[in-house]
Amino acid sequence: MxxxxxxxxxxxxxxxxxxxxxxxxxxxxxxxxxxGRNFSSTAPALSSMTLLLFLSGLIGxxxxxxxxxxxxxxxxxxxxxxxxxxxxxxxxxxxxxxxLAIDPRVISVNxxxxxxxxxxxxxxxxxxxxxxASDSNPxxxxxxVQVKSINDVAAIxxxxxxxxxxxxxxxxxxxxxxxxxxxxxxxxxAVAGIAFLGLLGFVxxxxxxxxxxxxxxxxxxxxxxxQLVGAPRWMVRGPFIVEGAITGSLxxxxxxxxxxxxxxxGIAEGSxxxxxxxxxxxxxxxxxxALIVFAAGLGLxxxxxxxxxxxxxxx
Amino acid sequence: xxxxxxxxxxREAHGRPIVEFNGVTRAYGSRLALDEVDFSLEPGxxxxxxxxxxxxxxxxxxxxxxxxxxxxxxxxxxGIAAHELKASRVADLRRRVGVVFQDYKLLPxxxxxxxxxxxxxxxxxxxxxxxxxxxxLDALDAVGLGDRGDSLPHQLSGGQQQRxxxxxxxxxxxxxxxxxxxxxxxDMETAWGITDLLEDIAAFGITVLVATHNIEIVTRLQRRxxxxxxxxxxxxxxxxxxxxxxxxxxx
Numbered sequence: 014m015x016x017x018x019x020x021x022x023x024x025x026x027x028x029x030x031x032x033x034x035x036x037x038x039x040x041x042x043x044x045x046x047x048x049g050r051n052f053s054s055t056a057p058a059l060s061s062m063t064l065l066l067f068l069s070g071l072i073g074x075x076x077x078x079x080x081x082x083x084x085x086x087x088x089x090x091x092x093x094x095x096x097x098x099x100x101x102x103x104x105x106x107x108x109x110x111x112x113l114a115i116d117p118r119v120i121s122v123n124x125x126x127x128x129x130x131x132x133x134x135x136x137x138x139x140x141x142x143x144x145x146a147s148d149s150n151p152x153x154x155x156x157x158v159q160v161k162s163i164n165d166v167a168a169i170x171x172x173x174x175x176x177x178x179x180x181x182x183x184x185x186x187x188x189x190x191x192x193x194x195x196x197x198x199x200x201x202x203a204v205a206g207i208a209f210l211g212l213l214g215f216v217x218x219x220x221x222x223x224x225x226x227x228x229x230x231x232x233x234x235x236x237x238x239x240q241l242v243g244a245p246r247w248m249v250r251g252p253f254i255v256e257g258a259i260t261g262s263l264x265x266x267x268x269x270x271x272x273x274x275x276x277x278x279g280i281a282e283g284s285x286x287x288x289x290x291x292x293x294x295x296x297x298x299x300x301x302x303a304l305i306v307f308a309a310g311l312g313l314x315x316x317x318x319x320x321x322x323x324x325x326x327x328x
Numbered sequence: 329x330x331x332x333x334x335x336x337x338x339r340e341a342h343g344r345p346i347v348e349f350n351g352v353t354r355a356y357g358s359r360l361a362l363d364e365v366d367f368s369l370e371p372g373x374x375x376x377x378x379x380x381x382x383x384x385x386x387x388x389x390x391x392x393x394x395x396x397x398x399x400x401x402x403x404x405x406x407g408i409a410a411h412e413l414k415a416s417r418v419a420d421l422r423r424r425v426g427v428v429f430q431d432y433k434l435l436p437x438x439x440x441x442x443x444x445x446x447x448x449x450x451x452x453x454x455x456x457x458x459x460x461x462x463x464x465l466d467a468l469d470a471v472g473l474g475d476r477g478d479s480l481p482h483q484l485s486g487g488q489q490q491r492x493x494x495x496x497x498x499x500x501x502x503x504x505x506x507x508x509x510x511x512x513x514x515d516m517e518t519a520w521g522i523t524d525l526l527e528d529i530a531a532f533g534i535t536v537l538v539a540t541h542n543i544e545i546v547t548r549l550q551r552r553x554x555x556x557x558x559x560x561x562x563x564x565x566x567x568x569x570x571x572x573x574x575x576x577x578x579x
Contacts, residue, residue: 028454031453031455032453032454036453234435235435239446239450240418240419241393241422241427242422243419243420244450
């Protein structure tokens with residue numbers, strides 16, 4: 014009798030298929046079905062989490078802009094403009110410049126003439142009118158000193174004030190405490206933002222924990238049956254965590270899209286002014302913020318569910 | 329029909345008792361639900377657990393299924409130390425214990441076949457849909473419901489729902505079946521049908537422990553009877569010596 018070759022399915026593949034199908038069914042499919050079924054109890058968690066994540070995105074982008082602003086301010090604050098007398102002797106100016114140039118705390122010293130100062134003033138809002146009101150050029154020549162550390166600006170300021178080349182009435186641009194005031198304001202804004210986010214986060218986590226608790230309560234019979242027929246712990250708890258992850262990821266996606274949309278609208282509407290009050294907020298930064306918001310939603314949803322399941326679901 | 333479901337070598341496979349209670353005490357606060365209970369059940373044994381309400385019958389069944397831990401003493405189930413089992417390992421024990429309740433505990437959105445198949449697949453993810461369906465239908469056929477596999481629980485009578493629950497409990501061929509008042513919601517004729525089923529199951533090597541108030545069934549079957557009163561095992565009557573049920577008057 015001629016041999017017949019029967020093609021059988023590889024049994025291990027068959028087992029893997031069964032495991033994957035069962036895990037998908039009992040973990041993800043079941044969770045998605047129950048999420049839809051319990052939407053009324055999930056809706057408060059979804060909306061509070063969306064609000065939290067949207068505000069987080071907005072505050073995050075604002076914080077990023079303020080961080081960049083602080084960097085710019087810091088750079089500007091470490092730039093000391095030394096205003097020269099109109100009739101200053103060039104040798105005095107040269108001596109002062111030489112002294113500053115060899116000072117190890119100084120990065121660079123540049124000379125700005127009166128004409129250059131006037132030219133620069135033309136581009137600053139309000140100053141052209143001031144220049145026009147005067148018969149002569151009111152802007153002084155200056156030495157623009159870039160100091161390495163903002164903490165050394167006061168010492169450099171003290172050195173240059175005694176030079177005969179420096180204007181005795183308005184010697185430098187140094188404003189004691191100006192940078193510290195900016196830093197204090199930024200710190201206050203940061204603390205307030207973090208506290209606000211913390212409060213919102215607490216509310217969102219509490220609401221999510223309670224919504225999962227309600228879901229556990231409404232399905233307590235089903236949970237009890239699964240436990241009694243020997244379902245492993247992950248199979249009993251997993252769907253609730255997946256439900257939380259669904260809530261979190263939907264909230265994250267919605268909040269991320271709104272955050273991205275607002276940032277894009279800001280960039281598109283007035284790029285010049287927007288880049289001034291929100292420096293560093295580019296399309297890339299907005300997209301990164303949206304992604305972070307989405308990931309935070311996913312983590313917040315699944316984390317809150319995990320807490321709730323650990324607290325409210327007996328093994 | 330049951331032979332297809334049950335492990336043919338179940339009786340020989342175990343040299344040890346399936347259930348063993350050694351000095352088991354369970355307290356709820358200051359109240360003792362079980363007090364120094366000792367007994368064991370052999371493979372294939374059918375025993376009744378009787379006693380008035382609040383005597384500790386349900387507590388004893390919950391200790392077997394590791395829904396509770398004993399306050400003191402040892403509970404061994406098919407060689408597993410249930411008294412010191414970690415929560416993460418409880419599922420392993422529960423896969424060895426079929427459970428039947430008075431209120432059936434079927435999932436209302438699943439058909440009879442799906443309810444039975446669920447017990448197979450949640451316990452072993454390697455079981456394919458085809459295999460689970462075939463085995464579930466075999467189990468339903470064995471309990472006399474081969475033609476009702478696609479019915480939802482609400483489309484079945486109480487007796488039929490209890491048969492589905494029995495099929496679900498034995499479909500994995502566990503060494504032990506516990507039943508808490510399985511005939512409590514059924515009329516006498518239907519209750520006899522369920523009792524016959526439990527006898528058949530025990531005949532194929534599965535140890536069966538039934539907590540019941542139904543004195544007629546207990547006296548007629550002449551099986552081993554464990555009597556609990558106020559948490560104490562006051563009587564352990566061997567099969568064939570049912571005697572007079574003194575506890576009945578008190579209950």
